[in-house]
Amino acid sequence: xxxxxxxxxxxxxxxxxFWFALSQIDWKPLLRTSETKQDAEKKLGxxxxxxxxxxxxxxKSVVLPLDSIKLRLCKANNIDPISIRLYVVRSxxxxxxxxxxxxxxxxxxxxxxxxxxxxxxGVLAHEIAHIQKKHIVKKLIKELGSAVIxxxxxxxxxxxxxxxxxxxxxxxxxxxxxxxxxxxxxxxYLCSAKIDALPFADFLKNMESxxxxxxxxxxxxxxDNDERASQIESGVQQCETKTERILATTTWExxxxxxxx
Amino acid sequence: xxxxxxxxxxxxxxxxxxxxIKIRPFSYRPLESEKEQASNSYLMSLVAIIAxxxxxxxxxxxTFFFYLGNRKSTxxxxxxxxxxxxxxxxxxxxxxxxxxxxxxxxxxxxxxTNEYIAYFITVVGYNLVEIVATIYSAIQTRKGLHVEWxxxxxxxxxxxxK
Numbered sequence: 450x451x452x453x454x455x456x457x458x459x460x461x462x463x464x465x466x467f468w469f470a471l472s473q474i475d476w477k478p479l480l481r482t483s484e485t486k487q488d489a490e491k492k493l494g495x496x497x498x499x500x501x502x503x504x505x506x507x508x509k510s511v512v513l514p515l516d517s518i519k520l521r522l523c524k525a526n527n528i529d530p531i532s533i534r535l536y537v538v539r540s541x542x543x544x545x546x547x548x549x550x551x552x553x554x555x556x557x558x559x560x561x562x563x564x565x566x567x568x569x570x571g572v573l574a575h576e577i578a579h580i581q582k583k584h585i586v587k588k589l590i591k592e593l594g595s596a597v598i599x600x601x602x603x604x605x606x607x608x609x610x611x612x613x614x615x616x617x618x619x620x621x622x623x624x625x626x627x628x629x630x631x632x633x634x635x636x637x638y639l640c641s642a643k644i645d646a647l648p649f650a651d652f653l654k655n656m657e658s659x660x661x662x663x664x665x666x667x668x669x670x671x672x673d674n675d676e677r678a679s680q681i682e683s684g685v686q687q688c689e690t691k692t693e694r695i696l697a698t699t700t701w702e703x704x705x706x707x708x709x710x
Numbered sequence: 711x712x713x714x715x716x717x718x719x720x721x722x723x724x725x726x727x728x729x730x731i732k733i734r735p736f737s738y739r740p741l742e743s744e745k746e747q748a749s750n751s752y753l754m755s756l757v758a759i760i761a762x763x764x765x766x767x768x769x770x771x772x773t774f775f776f777y778l779g780n781r782k783s784t785x786x787x788x789x790x791x792x793x794x795x796x797x798x799x800x801x802x803x804x805x806x807x808x809x810x811x812x813x814x815x816x817x818x819x820x821x822x823t824n825e826y827i828a829y830f831i832t833v834v835g836y837n838l839v840e841i842v843a844t845i846y847s848a849i850q851t852r853k854g855l856h857v858e859w860x861x862x863x864x865x866x867x868x869x870x871x872k
Binding site: 467469 | 827829831832835836860861864
């Protein structure tokens with residue numbers, strides 16, 4: 450066996466053989482990688498959430514209708530509702546955003562700007578889609594780097610890092626591809642939950658036409674709204690289920706009144 | 711436990727001697743200075759493996775420059791410098807793949823999969839085998855024995871016969 454080609458091939462075959470055999474073992478439970486990742490995400494989420502705690506709205510007339518929308522979306526799409534931690538934040542900025550560990554923060558101004566509960570459901574479905582597709586941690590890693598994230602989860606965040614992290618999560622756009630993916634999934638969620646997605650598309654269009662307002666944060670974080678609206682509209686055409694209302698008219702009106710208070 | 715480790719170690723060494731590394735006669739009996747220089751080429755490559763671990767190209771460059779410095783030396787020294795150099799090429803390739811794969815995972819461009827963990831273990835194992843083979847070759851060449859590695863030895867024979 451003096452042929453170097455044969456010997457080289459044997460060496461490569463042995464290497465690939467070892468690699469293949471070892472890759473048949475499920476290493477992740479052995480190394481507990483998912484647990485570590487979940488713990489890090491939990492710490493990070495709770496840390497960021499604590500900065501909003503003083504502004505959280507606890508009124509039942511505000512919380513319960515939003516929970517109803519969340520439950521409808523979750524149940525219809527086999528999502529554990531406990532994993533989605535929905536909170537209303539008192540703020541004049543029209544904004545809603547997802548944080549690590551399943552937190553969704555909806556500002557009161559955004560609820561006010563919704564013409565109906567379907568539009569609000571669309572925003573929620575969009576944020577749930579970001580959570581389900583793990584876009585939040587991806588975005589944080591991309592903007593701040595893995596090293597910073599690991600450091601925060603082990604040693605806590607300093608003032609400057611926390612400000613930067615909040616800026617990334619509340620006012621920086623996701624990649625166009627991630628936004629498109631979240632919209633597509635949100636339309637699917639709405640369809641499965643028998644919620645009309647067209648009001649969500651209208652909400653985006655209305656926001657686009659009123660774009661002169663500086664308070665429209667949610668819009669600034671989500672570019673190309675007209676294009677997104679038309680994509681949602683084409684997604685709606687594929688949905689063949691009959692839509693049903695989520696909240697009673699009085700419940701929706703009370704919600705709007707209470708968030709204005 | 712200690713007994714088992716000794717047994718495994720002895721079996722491994724026997725496997726090395728029989729298949730992976732063979733002691734063969736050389737065309738002439740090397741001088742004392744040649745034995746030292748040939749042995750140094752392996753030591754150089756050993757240091758380069760350790761230094762080159764974070765940036766895998768370093769070990770190839772270090773061994774290449776050591777070969778350049780000895781290319782006009784005697785056939786015994788040149789032969790062993792070349793064997794040390796050739797063995798580094800494989801390391802550079804597999805270690806570079808691991809390095810960039812790890813960077814891709816850190817920057818979230820690739821997923822942390824079972825395939826990556828398996829590749830990591832295989833590469834670590836390969837590096838360990840290479841380190842053991844290098845130390846063994848450094849000791850044997852210092853004694854004046856001509857050690858030929860599986861594949862790399864054959865390649866060097868073809869290269870030097872031209």
